[in-house]
Amino acid sequence: MSNTLDTELAARLAGMALDSIRREYPNHVSHWLNDDTDARTPRELHPAFFGCLDWHSAVHNHWLLARLLSRFPEAGFARPAQALLEEQLTARNIAGECEYLATPGRQGFERPYGWAWLLALDAELAPWPALRSTLGPLVGLIAEWIGPWLGALPYPVRAGEHSNTAFGLALMLDWARESGNRTVEEEITDAAGRFYGEDRGASFAWEPSGHDFISPVLAEADVMSRVLAPDKFGDWLERFLPAIPAEGNGWLTPAVMPESTDYKLAHLPGVNLSRSWMLETICSRLPETDPRRAVLAAAAQTHVEAGLSAVLRADYGASHWLPTFAVRALT
Numbered sequence: 001m002s003n004t005l006d007t008e009l010a011a012r013l014a015g016m017a018l019d020s021i022r023r024e025y026p027n028h029v030s031h032w033l034n035d036d037t038d039a040r041t042p043r044e045l046h047p048a049f050f051g052c053l054d055w056h057s058a059v060h061n062h063w064l065l066a067r068l069l070s071r072f073p074e075a076g077f078a079r080p081a082q083a084l085l086e087e088q089l090t091a092r093n094i095a096g097e098c099e100y101l102a103t104p105g106r107q108g109f110e111r112p113y114g115w116a117w118l119l120a121l122d123a124e125l126a127p128w129p130a131l132r133s134t135l136g137p138l139v140g141l142i143a144e145w146i147g148p149w150l151g152a153l154p155y156p157v158r159a160g161e162h163s164n165t166a167f168g169l170a171l172m173l174d175w176a177r178e179s180g181n182r183t184v185e186e187e188i189t190d191a192a193g194r195f196y197g198e199d200r201g202a203s204f205a206w207e208p209s210g211h212d213f214i215s216p217v218l219a220e221a222d223v224m225s226r227v228l229a230p231d232k233f234g235d236w237l238e239r240f241l242p243a244i245p246a247e248g249n250g251w252l253t254p255a256v257m258p259e260s261t262d263y264k265l266a267h268l269p270g271v272n273l274s275r276s277w278m279l280e281t282i283c284s285r286l287p288e289t290d291p292r293r294a295v296l297a298a299a300a301q302t303h304v305e306a307g308l309s310a311v312l313r314a315d316y317g318a319s320h321w322l323p324t325f326a327v328r329a330l331t
Helices: 007-021 055-071 078-088 091-102 113-124 129-152 165-179 182-196 216-227 230-240 265-284 292-308 322-330
Strands: none
Touching: 007 055, 007 078, 007 322, 055 078, 055 113, 055 322, 091 129, 113 129, 113 165, 129 182, 165 182, 165 216, 182 216, 216 230, 216 265, 265 292, 265 322, 292 322
């Protein structure tokens, strides 16, 4: 597969998203029930984001369509993508999503991963003000909860899956800056400094775990690259990841990706794709004279090549979410 997102590849990835967004079953429902009446179908629970196996994947598949639509507005998939976004992101559907999240007991629903992708979707909808306005009430609800959540969180979650704090903070911070929400921006930068500012001596020796799709080490460096100025970030990175060599092409081996339809094992290609975009981001935020840039760029290329080799798998364990990571890595 080419490492360039051309029209042909974009069409294939968009097609996978178009299929998954409307696919209600199978479905892995993360659902807080307060009584018997809460036992309902995914489409009843989440009128906007019921497909793609789970809520967060439905959200970020909408993000995928918006990003591809903005980059390939004349492609054959553009009209179906636009129609689907307009069909799903209606005032009635978003009101239903707000009602779900506002129900007692559900304030932690999809926190932080689903929250982060919902905010990323909002930012990606900037070319379509009407859709963004419709999504606004749900965005506002989540934005209000970020501060209390971070204020109560004594330690970051360093897992390689959805609960990883740094991954969520990076997407949320990008949204806060794009949308001009200074309150959320300050909440996130303060929390990132508190969680990660004094970290030292990280290692990849125990990465990845068997179900990971995120590198906890790189996710932390990724968010700190957004928080610190380039010179200060370079110093922080030297303390945090002293093992990055000043030269060479063999640093950081891509994760092994099993040929398996197991939904959890299908996470591992995501490690390589998320590593690739985090390595690129970290590289871009270092001073231009920093010798580590070449090593980081080479590792990013190795990882994107490895990750893309698994993106077009037909099994739903991969196809319902992995195209989003491919688009993120390639754009």
